Amino acid sequence: MNTNIALIGVLLSTVLTAGCQAKKREIPTQVIYRFDDHRYLELKGYYCEGALWYTDTKRGMHVEVESQFYRAFAGKYIHPSKRYIAIPGWDSGGFTVSKDYGETWKTVTYASVPYGVEPGGGTSPDRENVVSFTVVNDQGFLLTKQGHLYLSSNPFDDPRVLPGGPGIDYTFTYDGKTGTGRIDPRSPGEKWGMSYIELSTLKGQTNEEKAEWQGLPTKVPEVKNYTGWDHMQCDPDLGLE
Template identity: 50%
Template structure:
């Protein structure tokens, strides 16, 4: 009898060890594109699926990189340019080719810093808890904070002047470095300096940085065509049939 009890116990241990990790759809862009989360407590491996284009990409493996869902407004009719926020989005997972390949979009450092954090310190980017709305439309991202600040990505193209063989971009900027960092500001002033952006060093590619529009007047990228004449507010989204929030069951698999 003891022999059968031991065998049964081993079978139960083996069965419990092969318990399948729960999987759930946490976001739907439309009828053929969605995000799948594999893990417990709304955290784990993240997959992007496009059944129409037969694209299935693991974006976080749940071991070395674990994904936590973004809980605020997320509206995403854009197809070519995809931007995915997370619980604490210091950077964003992006694709510029319908999800075939993936990279990262970071915050562009402004000068001077324009964002004040909860400790009263000026920063280049908002805290994750400040981000209340992420909208991606017409292959461009718009990120709104609780303070009403609007961050965005550039228009979805590269300045033709910076393509291989292009003439580059001539621009002039005001250098007041000595004034800013000098203890004695008497008789100190800046000067206008001529400079040039070369095609070999074009700077940030479209869609790979997010920024506040007002910061561009002090940044080199503000001289590029896809960083100019940007909107002052998030464009209106019409006829969107996807979800406006991520959805996740915290008790899945328990």
């Protein structure tokens, strides 16, 4: 009898110890950015790297944006836009965006251009040169220390290149000669908001012919009365104690 009691005690101790260890190993989750009082980003992982989740309590949404390896953006981040949501990462090599209030997400990059304006001739900014990223009126604006402005298109698609549209025929001059080109609805290129381009490199590019890339702002729009955070916040020591 005493042996059985002792055995039961050992088993209970083992279960309790295993439960405590499992609890200690629970991956920490923290809010790293608030857009407003009901929309925010959560990071699940250690050392400020891991899975990224977007939550909108009014819409009842809790959606995984990236499953792993996301690291918080370090620059100034202002984001009053609601339909178009763009999230930069640590290295600013691209963005994860949603065009439907956060329900679905896709990765976007910088547009392919024949030359770059960054130090060394790069066509996208290095992390250490990024000053801020602002998303307002369903359009994103990334500003660098050198004053270069990378932005997404206006938030609509040119109806001429939508299915059934007439397409866009255009002329261009290269090396002193005039040529013609066409943007066909069957291959119109990226949809609105799905690529970023440095403003000064747009001239002479095919995108310049499409309506969503015309009449663009030439500087980051001023944002007033923003109630969200202006930087991401992350505790790298969370869950390590």
